[in-house]
Amino acid sequence: MDVFVAGALCLPEVREAVLGAGDIDAVPATLPDHRLMLCGPAAHPALVWQEGDRVDGLCLRGLTEPQRAALTYYHRCFRQRATSLAAETGTGTCEVVAFRDDAPEDGTPVSLAEWVQEWGAVAARMAAEIMAYHSRKPAEEMTKSLAPMRRRATAWCAARARPADPAHDLARDVVVHAHKREYVNFFAMEEMDLQHRKFDGSMGPVMNRGVALVGEAAVLLPYDPARDCVLLIEQFRAAIYIAGEAAPWTWEPPAGLIDPGETPEQAARREAKEEAGLDVPHLERVGSLYPSSGSSGEYIHIFCGLADLSVIEGGGGVPSEGEDIRSKVISFQELMAGVDDCTFQDMPLVTAALWLARHRDRLRAEFC
Known part of the structure; x- marks a missing residue:
């Protein structure tokens, strides 16, 4: 069965973080009787039942079982559960699996375009951190870390937006060989095996370094x-x-x-x-x-x-x-x-x- 996604998963960078690199057959689709609302501790858009409303999204076709499992994990971290619904595509109505929040504790209607402009990069950073713990940490435990994760992702995006050092080109002067996320809770720990260019112009040795991420x-x-x-x-x-x-x-x-x-x-x-x-x-x-x-x-x-x-x-x-x-x-x-x-x-x-x-x-x- 095809999978209907909306909200953050309409962004290619979020889908890639969740499903992996490669082409995904994604067809524009609409889900009737639903709306997007900001829900939960991470203030992410979630599908919520609302008679008479409609949500534009994507119908994902031909997903592998590992990809379906990844989608399920990602949605469950946001307290969203799978249900069978009917979506509308350009070729007609089809049965799909969609993930929605059936018991939102709070929530406000949201325009996806406006949300993406402000929070799209943060959502992509969060998706990468969430999926690093797939098969390592239960989704229910990850839910408790979403608010501080959003804070850390916001700080990471702000750091990337600060002026670059004209004397150094990160794409040329830093080589990352491995990136490991080792701990997530209120804070997070990450490690990298990396090299950086030395002042004599040569690349230094590969070294392992860790960092405590707070925000x-x-x-x-x-x-x-x-x-x-x-x-x-x-x-x-x-x-x-x-x-x-x-x-x-x-x-x-x-x-x-x-x-x-x-x-x-x-x-x-x-x-x-x-x-x-x-x-x-x-x-x-x-x-x-x-x-x-x-x-x-x-x-x-x-x-x-x-x-x-x-x-x-x-x-x-x-x-x-x-x-x-x-x-x-x-x-x-x-x-x-x-x-x-x-x-x-x-x-x-x-x-x-x-x-x-x-x-x-x-x-x-x-x-x-």
Whole structure:
């Protein structure tokens, strides 16, 4: 039986990630009494029954059993199940297998063309990561990883969109011999066997390297120029505890991962409100950088936020995210003493503090 697909699978790059390279007999088709809706944690278009509506898609013919199994796995990761329906093609009506969400917990109607323009590249990146775990991890477990996977895919696409280095041609100067995805959950681990061109012009040896993939994050150091003080938060950090740190409660600025579709500035303000109870009307960009380029792909946007630190309402973090946070306000002199004494363990805090030391006089002159 033919298979009807819609949504992300209308994109050739997504179909290739799921079904493999090669020609697929794909015929334009329409499925009556259905609509596309953004559903689930990954906000992907899903087929949902809706009397009187119609969804344009593709009818895939002549698929092999492994290809059918791959399609089933991909759809089940998005909580979509197979059902037999009748689709319309240019040659008439035919019975097809279609995958749909029969119990959407939420959802909004979506235009595929508009969704593809904004999220098509992200969907292709997600499809490649999902299918790397086919036959290795149950689809139901992958469902739990879709939201952070979408965040990582968004960050990957943003990295690819940044200006290239004119001194290096990635297509010529980096050769990937193997790409392995070894772990996926809230974070992900990937490995590559690769070579890169050396400064003498020759290719270096094949080496194995791994990376922890997180996404992009926003950091905001709140500063009150009138009172010449900053706000810091303290919380338990499991990562450094796992690494063996004897003092895993750290003082740091409010920070958090950027959600797909959110700007760094929006994320910084959201985190300041959630973690410190602050409204921050003015942001100063400190920098955007990789804090540990030898092992992590996390890319952080650091800001200094000008705020009235005499008015703090709420904060403390989001309990559903396991956050238990307290805050304190310290003087600029105390902040710099902590930097000089090597008291602080958080690199973005030290980076923001040193930036503030360079720009403090200007900020006080402009905003006091």
